[in-house]
Structures are given as C-alpha cells and as structure tokens.
Amino acid sequence: MPRDIKRKAKLKVLHTSDVHLTTVDSCKYLEMIADTAKRESVDLVLIVGDLFDSSRVEPDVVERAIQTLTTMDIKTVILPGNHDQMDGTSPLEAAAFKDMGSTIHLVTEVEGELVRLADLGVTIWGRAMEEHSPTFQPLRGIPSLDDGDWRIAMAHGFHVSRGEMIDRSSPILAEEIAALDVDYLALGHVHVFRDVSEGNVKAYYSGAPDEGDFVDKLGVSVGHVAVITFDPDFGPEIFHMPLLEDKRE
Numbered sequence: 001m002p003r004d005i006k007r008k009a010k011l012k013v014l015h016t017s018d019v020h021l022t023t024v025d026s027c028k029y030l031e032m033i034a035d036t037a038k039r040e041s042v043d044l045v046l047i048v049g050d051l052f053d054s055s056r057v058e059p060d061v062v063e064r065a066i067q068t069l070t071t072m073d074i075k076t077v078i079l080p081g082n083h084d085q086m087d088g089t090s091p092l093e094a095a096a097f098k099d100m101g102s103t104i105h106l107v108t109e110v111e112g113e114l115v116r117l118a119d120l121g122v123t124i125w126g127r128a129m130e131e132h133s134p135t136f137q138p139l140r141g142i143p144s145l146d147d148g149d150w151r152i153a154m155a156h157g158f159h160v161s162r163g164e165m166i167d168r169s170s171p172i173l174a175e176e177i178a179a180l181d182v183d184y185l186a187l188g189h190v191h192v193f194r195d196v197s198e199g200n201v202k203a204y205y206s207g208a209p210d211e212g213d214f215v216d217k218l219g220v221s222v223g224h225v226a227v228i229t230f231d232p233d234f235g236p237e238i239f240h241m242p243l244l245e246d247k248r249e
C-alpha cells in the first residue's frame with residue numbers, strides 16, 4: 001500500500017445508480033436508499049446515472065426526489081446517465097436542481113469536472129453525458145487527482161472487456177480502468193452488482209436498487225446498493241448491501 005494513504009481519514013460511501021424514477025410511487029426506492037444511507041451513517045452518496053427514467057417524468061416526481069435527497073441531509077453527487085442525459089430535456093436540468101444548496105452536487109460539465117469535498121477528504125471526478133453514443137467515452141479526459149484525498153471517479157456506461165468489440169454506446173474499457181489512478185471507480189448503467197476491478201483499481205457497478213439480489217425472511221425480494229468503506233489502513237472495501245425493507249409495499 002502506498003505510504004501516502006496513511007494521511008487519509010476514514011470515509012464511508014453509498015453508491016447507487018439506475019434508480020429510474022418514473023412516478024411518485026417509484027420514489028420509494030430513493031427513500032429506501034436515503035434510509036439506508038442514514039442507517040449506515042455514510043458520509044457521501046453517489047448516484048451514478050439514470051436517477052430519472054426519462055425526460056417525460058412529471059414535475060412532482062422531480063420535486064419528491066429533491067425533497068428526499070434534501071431531507072436525507074448527506075453530501076450527494078449526482079451524475080447524469082443516458083436516461084437523464086444533459087440534452088436540454090433532462091429532469092436534472094429542471095430549475096429546482098439549480099437551487100439545492102451545498103449538500104447536493106450535480107455534475108453538469110460534459111468535458112468532466114472535479115468535485116472536491118475538503119471536509120470529507122475526497123475528490124470525485126465525473127463527466128456529464130450529453131449524448132449516449134459510441135463516441136461518448138465516460139472516462140475520457142480524467143485528470144490526475146489530488147493524492148492527499150481519497151480519489152473517486154464516476155462513470156455511466158457499458159463495460160468492455162479486453163478483446164471485446166467496442167461497438168457500444170458510452171464504452172468503459174477494461175484497459176482504461178487499469179490505467180486509472182483512483183481508489184474507486186463507481187459505475188452505473190448495468191443493472192446488476194458487478195465487480196470489474198483491474199489491478200489496484202477497485203471498480204464496481206452498484207446495480208439498480210430494485211434488482212432484488214437479496215431475499216428477506218418471508219422470501220420477498222429486497223433491493224440493494226453498494227457501500228464502500230475507505231480506511232487508511234485497509235484501503236477501499238466494497239459491500240453489497242440490502243436496502244431497508246420498511247417502505248416496500
């Protein structure tokens with residue numbers, strides 16, 4: 001482990017993606033995510049694309065989502081995905097998202113932007129998606145991040161293994177992941193929890209929260225998120241974690 005990692009403070013992150021909010025009723029998943037974030041006392045929530053299902057969601061869904069995130073009162077970084085890409089029609093471009101205070105940060109720069117949360121000792125990089133196409137490369141242009149902080153990259157797109165044809169929109173290449181100089185790559189777009197780590201770079205898809213990888217005592221399927229603990233002694237550790245169950249129908 002590099003010597004400089006010892007300077008870092010502990011950090012706990014909840015990573016989700018592909019919530020695909022459609023109706024006010026579907027916001028129960030975001031509420032379960034918020035409850036899980038509080039239960040786990042995380043410092044930071046990452047929403048890695050497709051918070052909203054389409055540009056056609058009603059304003060009351062956007063309002064409920066913002067209310068849920070604001071009430072959660074935990075630092076949150078939101079990356080647009082292909083269902084809510086920044087093409088002028090995204091629910092993320094609603095006026096309400098421009099006035100959310102300092103707790104919620106929406107990545108809007110299509111060439112990529114750094115979000116430094118100095119109080120948490122973490123720097124996050126992400127590129128806002130403008131158009132989901134083979135020419136959009138979610139990891140293109142990532143700069144070297146300040147090594148004094150934990151370094152996290154966010155990317156929404158399709159993982160391409162070595163040797164696989166690169167004919168998908170928003171490709172994220174295994175070779176690109178291997179070349180990253182970050183502690184964690186938070187991925188979205190694939191709806192199942194998946195480890196695509198390369199060497200020292202931990203890289204995971206959190207999966208959509210409603211995919212039901214867990215089953216409760218009654219045999220009912222339960223949604224999930226990824227929770228990552230960043231420890232100066234152990235580095236990042238990734239946990240596949242069930243959501244709270246109390247808001248299920």
Ligand SMILES: [Mn+2]
Nearest residue numbers: 050081082189
């Ligand atoms: Mn997607």
